[in-house]
Amino acid sequence: MSTFLRGTMVLMGAVFLSKLFGFVFRIQFVRIAGEEAVGIYSAAYPAFIFFLSLIQLGLPIAVAKITAELYAGKKHAEIQSLMRKVWKLTWLSIFIFGPLLFFTIPYIATSLLENANISTTLYIGLFTIPIAAFGGILKGYFQGLAKVEETAWSQLIEQFFRIALITWLLPYVVNQSSPGATAAAAMSLALLAELASFLYLWYKYKRVKQTTEKVVTYPTTPILEVALPSAGSRLFGSFTWFLEPIVFIKALAVAGVTAVAATNLYGMISAVYIPLLLFPAFIPYALSIVLVPAVSDARARSNRAMLQERVSLAMRVSAITGCFAATIFYLHGEHIVRVLFHVTEGKGYMQLLAPVFFFYYIQSPLHAILQAMHEAKAAMMNSIYGGLGKLFVMFVLASQAGIEEKGAILAIGFGVCLTSFLHMATLRQKKEAGIGFTFFAIPYLLFIIVTILRPVIWPLAEMPWVADSFVTGLMIFAGLIVFGQIRLTDIRLLRKLIKKT
Structure with missing residues (x-):
């Protein structure tokens, strides 16, 4: 269990920094590029992710899961055979789907997204995909x-x-008269950033890879049995995200809003x-990455106690994360947006999103399990x-004038x-996981209590947003201790792990 927790904490810290850097990137991008260029990039990005999911075919997840199982059995020759087969499958996918996607870009940009300026961004994104696909394979391996x-x-x-x-560099190429450029x-x-990441992973892969004299051929079928269902899930998720700006733009057009x-x-x-x-999601995201090999390893060892311990801890931490995030964004989100992004529009968006995004923070660990x-x-x-x-609810509601x-x-x-x-309903049927619906009930109840009491105890926006959020965070922390969601044993374990790191 200590290895699982230490690995999770290391990854969590790194993902936090990655999310922080990504957040800084967003702030810089919005301030430098301008609203229209950001809109074009944001409309094109879901299509880029859909293209990437199509070409990856779920192979990174398959590599992570199968490698964990083979490594537990010390089958190093099979791992190398697995990697050789996955490289070939990825190249085959690129050669099949790449040209098809290339010729569909004009239709996607002009007819679906109703903005021809998006096409150049999509073409560049398509050339990024092979680098990202091979980088995903290496991440799955590690x-x-x-x-x-x-x-x-x-x-x-x-x-x-x-x-x-x-x-x-971007300030030198910003063209206010051409947001598409x-x-x-x-x-x-x-x-370029994706290429730098891939080169680092390739360097580490060459150093870590264990060569063996034993020559084996790993079969394709077990790889696809794991990859294709995973691909279907991610592919459909990315496809609905790809459709999201399309449905959004079409629905608002029905309500009388122009495409631009x-x-x-x-x-x-x-x-x-x-x-x-999504910024606080670095915690459940890190857990979801570690959970696939960790749970696979526990199942391979037939260690039910270890499996339930890892699942329970991951879901409790994710629910606590959701409680902090939902409460702070509900109460202070609009203030944070104004300060960081200099955006004054969109009043009330955070109050609509924060209560439901509590469940987003538990979604990725559930999916990984x-x-x-x-x-x-x-x-x-x-x-x-x-x-x-x-998508159905989006079109119905967004097409209504006034909504x-x-x-x-x-x-x-x-x-x-x-x-x-x-x-949650699916996982509850797996008795060996030992999880139901109760793990999120108390954190969500605490979110409701704090959002009601916080403005009564101390009026909002009387302090800088950092101090204001800190006061709210202290109330949540106290509530989690009172309700037994944060335990003294957790703090002792954390101190022990920090000393070992």
């Missing part, structure tokens, strides 16, 4: 070996280069509000239902809640 430091450092390197390039330049800088105005509005929501809400317990297909179907529900973008925000929250509860 995750399977429980070498979280390599994955963490690669993320830090990528974000560092993104911030440096955006800060020092500015967005394309930003995507080009993202390509809708693109700018979508850019503000997806580049300002959503990233701010299901994958590790051979329930990737169920996780995929849950994501499908959540994605379809989000418009707030209806789209409610739809995003609906999709998050639906997927999370379906994941």
Whole structure:
């Protein structure tokens, strides 16, 4: 258990820095590029992620899971054979899907997103995908070996280069008369950052790779049995995200909003509000990365007690994270947005998003546990239902005059809640996991209590946002101790792990 926790803490710290760098990148990008260029980049980015998911075919998850199982059995020759097979499958996917995606970009930009300026950004994003795909394979390999430091450092390197390039190079190429060119330049800088991350991973891979004289051929079928269901889940999730700006723009057009105005509005929501809400997700994200090999390892050893201990700890930490994040963003989110991004529009968005994003913070660990317990297909179907529900509700509400973008925000929250509860229902059926619905009940109840009492005890916005948020955080922390969600044993364990690090 100590190894699991130490690995999680190392990765958590690195992902925190990565998220912090990414957050700084967002601030710099919004301030330097301008609202319209940010809107174009934000509308193109979901398509880029969908392209990447299509080409990856879920292979990084398969590599992490299978490598963890083979490493537990000390089957080093099989691991190297697995990697050789996965390299070939990735190249095959690039050659099949790459040209197809290349020729669909004009249609996506002009007909679906209704903005021809997006096409150049998408072309550059397509050339970034092979680098990102191979980098994902290497990350899966290191995750399977429980070498979280390599994955963490690669993320830090990528974000560092993104911030440096955006800060020092983008101002020289910003074209206020051509927001499309500015967005394309930003995507080009993202390509360079992705390349720097990949080169680091490749260097570490060459040093870590164990060569054996034994020659084996790892079969393709077991790889695809893990990869394809995982690919289906991620592919559909990225596909619904790809459809999100399309449905958003089309629905607002029905309500009488122009395509350019809708693109700018979508850019503000997806580049300002959503990233701010996602910032605390570095904790559950780190847990989800470690959980796939950790739970797979516990199942391979038939150690039910270890499995339940890891699952319980991961979900409790994720729920506590959600409690802190949802409460602070509900009470102080609008103030934080004004200070950091200099954005004064969108009043009330945080109050709509924060209560439902509590469930986002528990979603990725739930998904990781299901994958590790051979329930990737169920996780995929849950994501499908959540994605379809989000898009349907988005079009219905956002197309109504007077509701418009707030209806789209409610739809995003609906999709998050639906997927999370379906994941919980699926995992509850796996008796060996020993988890139900109660792990989030007390943290969510505390969120409701603090949001009601905090303005009564101490009026909001009378202090700088950092101090204001700190007071709220202290109230939450005290409540978590009173309700037994943070225990003295947790603090002792944390001190012990820090000394060992």
